[in-house]
Amino acid sequence: MTVAASFQTTPPTPYMWSLVPGTDNIFIYPLIRKSSVLCSNAYIIKSPLFFLVIDPGSDPEQIEDIRRAIMAQRGEQPIPVFIFLTHCHIDHFLAVDLLMDQTFNGEIICHPIAADAIETMNRDITLANMNGSVLPVCRVRDRFFWPDGVTANLEGRPLPIEIRMLEIENGYAIQSYIIPACGNDRIEAFHTPGHSPDSMCYRIGRFICTGDLHLAVTPGIAGRQGWDNNKIAVSLQTIVKIGKRNGITHILPGHGNIMDFDKTIRIFLESSKEALRLNDLALFDRERSMYLSEYAIVLLEEASNIFSIISARLLKISYYLDMLGENESAKSILSAIDSDMLDKTVDEFNSFIMELKGKRGTPVILKAVQFSRKVNKIFEPERISGLFDPCFLRRIKILLSDFVNVVYGVCFVDQETLFDLNDTVEGTIATLRREHVEPYRIFETLDNDQEFIDELTKRIAYTPLFSSTRFSFSPAQEKPYITADRLMFQDILSALLEQLAIAGIEYISLETSRGGNGTVLSVTPGQGSKPFILRESKMLYLQHSMKIAGGIFKKIVSEEKEIYQFIF
Template sequence: MHAGDTKLAHGSWQPLPGIPGATIYPYIRKIDTVSSNSYIIRSGDLVAVIDPGGLSGQADELCAIIKALPEGTAQAVIVLLTHAHIDHCRVLTDHPFFSNPDHALIAVQEDGARALAETDSRLTQAALMGLTLEPVTAAFRLFAGPGTEGDGRAEILMGSSGPELRLSTDYMESGDCTQMAVQILQTDRSCPIMVYHTPGHSPDSICIRIGSLLFIGDLMFAASPGIAGISGWDREALIRSIDEILALLREGGITHCCPGHGNILTCAEAIRVLEGVKKDAGALDGIGELDEARAKETAMYAEGLMDEVSEIFTIISARLLFVSHVLDELEEAGEAGNVASLIDADRIDALLADFQQFLSAYRAGSNRDIHLALKAGQVVAKLDRMFDAGQLELVLDPAYVRRAGRLLCDYSTVLRGFCQPRMLQDVEVGPLVADLIGQLKQGSASYEDLLDLSDDPTAFARALVKRIARVPVFDDVTCSCLPSSFGRPVQADSAILSDIVRTLLEDITGSGAGNISVEVSGSDCVVSVIVEVNAPGRMPEFRNVRKRFLADECIRGGGQIVWPQDTGSRSVRIDLPVAGKGT
């Protein structure tokens, strides 16, 4: 393989570019948090495995591939870890081949070597994944620093009569004319394995160059939501490491980058990706650490938010399909097709169903908090790419579209490790609630308005679409806003407050209540929004997930929601502090 755009394939031995006679066996997995890619390299009398992974089945396959090599090829292999996260190296603790020092000699950066020896559950991410470790001893502690045993040099015999593997240290100039340390592992007959220390994703992260391939571990994911902020993550170190690797890639000689997860990239692709990672990392100043507590908090938030997202996107999809169907019936096939193309309803259904299945497994104990948080992040990212707010607002109620967009943005903010901002300001609650109810009662263009547009086909079609799509929420329900008895402003986020009141009214209406009243009242310190189902109706029983999510949203919006205390209660209340009276 000489061309820079010819990629290595999964699951077969291939020539290793840049090293005559050397071969590589890439083991490429679908991206997940359970196990990494693995790579087997054969050069002369040396066999190396980069990142044996986290699954015993994967390790069995790697072991079978190694044992199928011609007899005498290698008595032992060198196992290089791009870093000591558990998805890259768990098999070192329990697999009969990789946990046996007579078969596998481990090379890992000093911080990773210490973490494996001391079973550090935070640096290895074992605690986050709910897993345990056994102590692992590294044969080569890379970049151990001056004054340590070997001081950057070592020689170890590979097996009882195998070749001697030597470690040496050299220095090269990086792009900014500073010196960058490089360590080299090599036997008399093998190609050199060049190792660069690239901390940031973790303190022990390394990149490995063999021939014209560069193995980059998780460098390209290090600024991703749900990964940035894990124990040992360092934004400044990450940016420096990316700069050094970008300089190395731009020097030429490297044709492909082999990541710890996902497909192999050409050099040009890797440069584009890493430039994006650097930009993302630059925006992550001040994010919180992603530990077990934050993973649990994010998982709980994901459960409630995805419940809300599922409902809103189901409504959006259903309304678009309904509009498209009605337009078809009216022989407006072109406009029907335009409306149907605004969103991929089948794909949305599949995404939401997949998340519900994952959530069921999580509730049954099959998945960890971090898994649910990351799964929700994947779904939110895909929905966001499908979500064209500008086009949807031309058809649907803009409040629905804005609400959906805000939820997607909110989850991305939380998963990235930022605290959600509280946009509190003085709000006149009475007018806000009255305007909201007026919007919910109001439809779109009347039939008389449509007739006035009959001479303009384009304007008529747009108005017709809105008329069909924007059905008043309270079309068959009596809902009144009682005169406000208290006019002092409160400290609140008006967008969040509007969404909560709207959600409550929609849920109550959907339960069959035919008569609802909303009253704003208060005291010197608190203003209350009281939503009441009038007799003979009853307040619906809100699901716990829904109650928890709306309660948290209400706190963020500046208030507190008070749920019905018994099944006979007909009201739910939102309390908001009067401006200047505290929270």
């Protein structure tokens, strides 16, 4: 039965003590940080019998804040300090030993998997291997339960823990661990695996502390050691049901601000559905983290270049329309996209990368995912669809969405199709050389002012990049059928050919062949007005993109010539 929320629903104030609603004598002191993957939030719980620190975090300064808050309340007769973990990832406990010295004497009570990982300094389960962190040497005082076959001294437990079966729905039940806090007050713990095999949630009155459960399907987090999408889906639904049943008002997350439970229900249920979709993700280990963070830097530069091209062309169109006296049309063109917001978003990402001072890994990846999603909301290509080659606009959308998919480690097999490489290369060249304005169309619009302005705008926007470029294509005699993402390959080939045309290369040779290395498309630029040098960032972009498309992109230097190869 759902409890009516007739009580106060104000969230607890960070860095202040307040009574936990739904309890008689339990107080909470939340330490809420600016969202960061480097250190979690922490929550101090105070009852007449003990202090409880949930997820002390990895930042020594946060530990000092915890110590000060507890010492100010402890009095002359110290009551014990216990440490609960929502899970044993390093951002939640790395500095825990600073609460376990002789003056403070904090004691850890956690899930058995977390206990074993902490005591054996397991670098995989704790994710210490992701950034080279040095794990603390510490002992766990107790476990919420002991594995079958292990005998525990229950009389020597620092806290009495009662285990009950809690029915969730239709016969499905989980174990609930009840810790008496004083009088009628109880703290209830639940095993909610998925984000990590040791994940726990804690109900204190009308609050539930959920750790990273709400982030478990986030790109850059999904797929880590111990991650299980099916268990995440069940755990998210379980917490929603427990929350409704107990009249929960707020969720206390491991990262980010305290959340209103009613709003969180939607997030949890949508995340549960998303989790079920994320099958067979690639393992998100240190090697993959380093690769993705480098890809994120490439993404930033490529996106920045594309937005610069778009902004410059819109300015050009607006300028000429204004000169022709079409002031309203000129203003309309400039407002087609929010260039200022796009520039600001790119600058924010750039500044973030600069602040990291060369560091790579999860922070870069999560920021890049945030950047991609923000740009997707701002950038609406349909508003400028008549002013740019559709392939060009599609490229930026695919660039951003594919990055998120790559972070997840999702491979959409249905995007890979069997196609004739010869036909695809010929089709790509034909598309690049095709004129995007009809020669006589403008004369047909003279009787309609708006149609005339639209046609005039298209002509101003049109940039015949390949008008002076000569292509020579030598197809393989035997039709080279390959399996890859055809659209993405065409975009990558177009991106390379555009760079050659911009550099003034007037002759480009393309050749397909089959051999021991597979099927190869070789692109050889002829002499240009100036030496052609493919920027390193563009080279990396093409390499990353071809990897996603299902092939390899590389450069070969032969007899003072550079040959660019697409290998399948």
